[in-house]
Amino acid sequence: MPDLPDLPDLPLSPEDRETYRAVASDGAPLPGHDTARLVGLGLIAPNPDEPGRYIAHDPRAAAQQVLAQAQATIAQAVACMAEVPAVEGLAPAYDQHRWYSGPVSELLQTRDEMNRRIQQALRTASLEMWTAQPGAPVDRDPEVQRTGMDRVLDLRKRGVSVRSLYNVAVRDHSATSGHLAAVVEAGAEVATLEETFPRLVIIDGAHLFIDNCVPGGRDRDSGWHVTDRATVAWAHTLYQQLWARGTRWQEGDASSGMLTERQKAILRALDEGESQHRVGPRLNLSERTVTKELAAARAAVGAQTVYQLMAWWGRRQAEG
Structure with missing residues (x-):
């Protein structure tokens, strides 16, 4: 894009105005006054027949010329501003190789603001939308549920991973279930989880939406949109840990009432190939707790060994 043109040399000084009036009257400028600004604006021109004297031009024509120059400059400035998003769009290439990013968080004052910003992030989502909803189930407007289903269908059609973690109470709420x-x-x-966990939304490992926990927050529905790479990565890891301890929706009916959420998480980890001594670190449990929970699970289903317990678990998953 070419350099912006110089704007006209304005404003006129009181002496400039007096000099123009003098030239328009008899062709002679004020003694000692620099006439360069008036000449540059096209208001006066040197008289070729009388050195040192000037000819006055129509100021309306000069004004139109000034206006045309200003409009051309504004048009170029607007075109330049329109390219700012494209320049900012290069930020991911810069941030990709660094351990920090640009502006890291923004307070969204209302639930509507939060939802609008989430929708904006979802328009370009290509990897994941992971949500954690710890609240008790409520009766929702069918239209809201249909909108949520349409969103899931759209994201899955685009190949986006959709995960939702809920309070275990949703299993007993017929509408939500x-x-x-x-x-x-x-x-x-x-998946569902019995323990307490925070509300959050993660989109593409780049956007994190959380409740406003800052002291003095006036609106309980306000929240934060966080884009700091380290913070989002930490939340991503936390979510994976919570997810590992949850019970998948399909597994709920197969073992509800017999095993606790923690016991199901342990069996799931074993079923996925983890050795017993590695289950604890994965679920943030001590080895003693894992052993105790396996013993309780064996007693609950009438198994004598862990092998029998896992065989029972496998059959129940197949039935589910």
């Missing part, structure tokens, strides 16, 4: 069963049928993953 039916909706989540349909979400799972659409290709999303749903």
Whole structure:
């Protein structure tokens, strides 16, 4: 893009105005006054027949010339500003090789603001949308549920991983339970957890949405949009740990009432190939706790050994 043109040499000084009036009257400028600005603006021109004297030009024509120059400059400035998003769009290439990024968080004052910003991030999502909803289940407007289902279908069509972690109480809430069963049928993953966990949304490992826990927050529905790489990566790791301890939606009916959420998480880890002494670090449990929980699980299902317990678990998963 070419350099912006210079703007006209304005404003006029009181002496400039007096000199123009003098030239318009008899062709003679004020004694000792520099006429360069008036000449540059086209208001006066040297008189070729009388050195030292000037000819006045129509100021309306000069004004139109000034306006045309200013408009051309504004048009070029607007075109330049329109390219700013493209320049900022290069930031991921810069940040990719560094351990920091640009502006790291923004407070969104209301739930509507939060939802709008989440929708903006989802428009370009290509990897994942992971959510954690710790609240008790509530009766939702069917239209809201349909909108949520449409979002899941759109994301899954684009190959985006969709995971949702809920309070275990949703399994006993018929409206929510039916909706989540349909979400799972659409290709999303749903799990429930008995323990307390924070509300959050992670999109593509780049956007984190969390509740406003800053003291003095006036609106309980306000929250933060965080883009700091380290913080989002930490939340991503936390989510994976919570997910590992949860019970997948399909597994809920197979063993509910017999095993606790923690016991199910331990069996799932063993079923995925983890050795017993590595299950503890994965689930943030001590080895003694893992042994104790396995013993309780064996007693619950009538198994004498861990091998029998895992055989029972495998059969129940196949049945589910």
